[in-house]
Amino acid sequence: MRTAASRQRPGLFYGWWVLLALSAISFYVAGTFWWGFAVFFAAILDEFGWSRTEISLALTLQGLEGVGAAPIVGLLIDRVGTRKLMLFGLTTAGLGLVLLSQTSSLLWFYASFLVVSIGTSTGTGIVSQSLVVRWFQRQRGTATTILLMMPGLGATLIIPLLSLSIDYFGWRETLLVVGIGLWIVAVPVLLVVRDLPESLGLLPDGETPDGGETQLQGATVETHRDERSLTVAEALKLPAFWFLTATFALWNIATSGVQPHLFVALLGIGITKSKAAALTAFLPGISLIGRFGFGVLSDHINKRYLLLATGAAMTVGMAFLAALFLNPSRTWLTIPFLLFYSIGFGGSIPLRVVISGEYFGRRHFPAIYGTMQSVTAAGGVVGPLFAGWLFDTTGSYFFAFAVGCALMLVSLPLVLAISDRPAHGRDVNR
Numbered sequence: 001m002r003t004a005a006s007r008q009r010p011g012l013f014y015g016w017w018v019l020l021a022l023s024a025i026s027f028y029v030a031g032t033f034w035w036g037f038a039v040f041f042a043a044i045l046d047e048f049g050w051s052r053t054e055i056s057l058a059l060t061l062q063g064l065e066g067v068g069a070a071p072i073v074g075l076l077i078d079r080v081g082t083r084k085l086m087l088f089g090l091t092t093a094g095l096g097l098v099l100l101s102q103t104s105s106l107l108w109f110y111a112s113f114l115v116v117s118i119g120t121s122t123g124t125g126i127v128s129q130s131l132v133v134r135w136f137q138r139q140r141g142t143a144t145t146i147l148l149m150m151p152g153l154g155a156t157l158i159i160p161l162l163s164l165s166i167d168y169f170g171w172r173e174t175l176l177v178v179g180i181g182l183w184i185v186a187v188p189v190l191l192v193v194r195d196l197p198e199s200l201g202l203l204p205d206g207e208t209p210d211g212g213e214t215q216l217q218g219a220t221v222e223t224h225r226d227e228r229s230l231t232v233a234e235a236l237k238l239p240a241f242w243f244l245t246a247t248f249a250l251w252n253i254a255t256s257g258v259q260p261h262l263f264v265a266l267l268g269i270g271i272t273k274s275k276a277a278a279l280t281a282f283l284p285g286i287s288l289i290g291r292f293g294f295g296v297l298s299d300h301i302n303k304r305y306l307l308l309a310t311g312a313a314m315t316v317g318m319a320f321l322a323a324l325f326l327n328p329s330r331t332w333l334t335i336p337f338l339l340f341y342s343i344g345f346g347g348s349i350p351l352r353v354v355i356s357g358e359y360f361g362r363r364h365f366p367a368i369y370g371t372m373q374s375v376t377a378a379g380g381v382v383g384p385l386f387a388g389w390l391f392d393t394t395g396s397y398f399f400a401f402a403v404g405c406a407l408m409l410v411s412l413p414l415v416l417a418i419s420d421r422p423a424h425g426r427d428v429n430r
Contacts, residue, residue: 015136021193022128024150026151040171042264044103082193089122090123097112126370129144130369134197137204141299144353148350152284152291230361247311252379265325265391265397286343287343288346289343290313304355316344317338318337325397
C-alpha cells in the first residue's frame with residue numbers, strides 16, 4: 001500500500017506541509033490572542049473600569065497555568081500524540097474565547113481567560129515547536145524561523161482589523177467571531193499534522209543517512225546525522241540547561257510586562273488610539289526582521305553569539321521605552337524602541353527553540369523543553385502583574401519598563417557563560 005509520504009508531490013518533503021499547517025494556527029492564535037489581546041485589554045478596561053493590576057492578574061493566571069502545563073504537555077506529546085493534544089487544545093481555546101466574549105464579572109473573566117490559556121498551551125507553543133524540531137534537523141533553523149515568523153505576521157495584519165471590529169461591532173462580538181474562527185481554522189491543521197517523519201517512512205529533512213530521499217517503513221525515532229539526544233535527567237545535569245533557563249526566565253519577566261500593557265500605556269501619555277494601535281502592530285511587524293534574520297543565520301553562525309545580540313538589542317530598546325515614559329513629549333523615542341526591541345525580541349523567538357534543540361537533541365526535546373518552560377514561564381507570571389501594580393502604585397509605566405531594562409542587562413553575562421559546544425559534541429555552528 002502507498003503511504004501518505006508516497007502520495008506527496010515528488011520532491012516535496014511532507015514536513016513542509018506539517019510546517020504550513022502549524023504556521024497557519026500560529027498566525028491566527030498570535031494575531032487574535034497572544035498579541036491581539038492588547039486591543040481587547042483597553043476595551044475591557046473602558047467597560048468595567050477595573051484596575052490595571054486586576055486585569056493583569058488574568059495574565060498572571062495564564063503564566064501560572066503555563067508553569068504547570070509545560071512539563072506535562074512535554075510528556076503527553078510522547079504518550080498521547082500531537083494530533084490528540086492539538087484537538088483538545090484548539091477546541092478548548094475556541095471555547096474559552098467564546099466564554100470570554102460573555103464576560104460579566106471579574107471572576108468570569110479570570111475563568112474564561114484560564115480556559116483559553118489551557119487550550120493554547122496544549123494546542124500550540126511547545127507542541128508546534130517540538131514538531132518542527134522532530135521533522136527538521138539540517139534545516140531546523142530555517143523551518144523554526146518560518147513557524148515563529150507567523151505570530152509577528154499575524155499580529156501585524158490582524159491587530160488593526162481587531163481594532164476596527166471592536167470600534168464598529170464591539171469587543172464581545174469580535175471575541176465571539178474569533179473563537180468560532182479558531183474552530184474553523186483548526187480542522188485543516190489537524191488533518192495534516194503527523195507526529196514524526198518516521199511514522200511516514202521518512203527521516204528528518206526527508207533524507208537518508210547518505211543524503212538521499214527514501215521511505216523507512218516501521219522506522220522509529222533514532223539519532224540522525226551525528227546528533228545524540230539527551231534524556232531529561234542528562235539535560236538537568238548540564239550548566240548550559242540552567243544558564244539558558246535563567247536567561248529566558250529573566251527575558252520573560254522583562255518582556256511580558258511590555259506586550260499586554262503597551263497599547264494602554266501609549267494612550268496614557270497622550271498618543272491617539274489609532275497611533276497606539278499602529279505602534280502596537282508595528283512591534284510584532286518589525287519583529288519579523290529579527291525572526292527571519294536571526295533564524296536563518298542560526299544555521300550558519302554560532303547560536304550563542306546570536307542569542308547575546310538579541311538580548312543586547314532588547315536591553316537597548318527597553319531603555320528607550322523607559323526614557324519615553326520619563327519624557328512623554330519625546331515621542332520620537334518610539335522609533336529606536338521599536339527598531340531595537342522588536343528586532344531583538346523577534347530574533348530571540350526562533351533562537352530559543354533552535355539552540356535548545358541543538359544542545360539537547362530531538363528525541364526527548366518535548367520533555368526537556370517543557371521542563372525548561374515550566375521555569376521560564378514563571379517570568380510570564382510575574383511580568384504583567386508587576387507592571388500593572390507599578391502603574392497603579394506610581395501612576396506611570398516608567399518604573400515597570402526601567403526594571404525590565406535592568407533585568408535584561410543582568411541576563412547578558414548568563415548567555416556568555418553558556419558552553420560554546422553542545423553536550424553531544426556537535427559544533428554549534430553547524
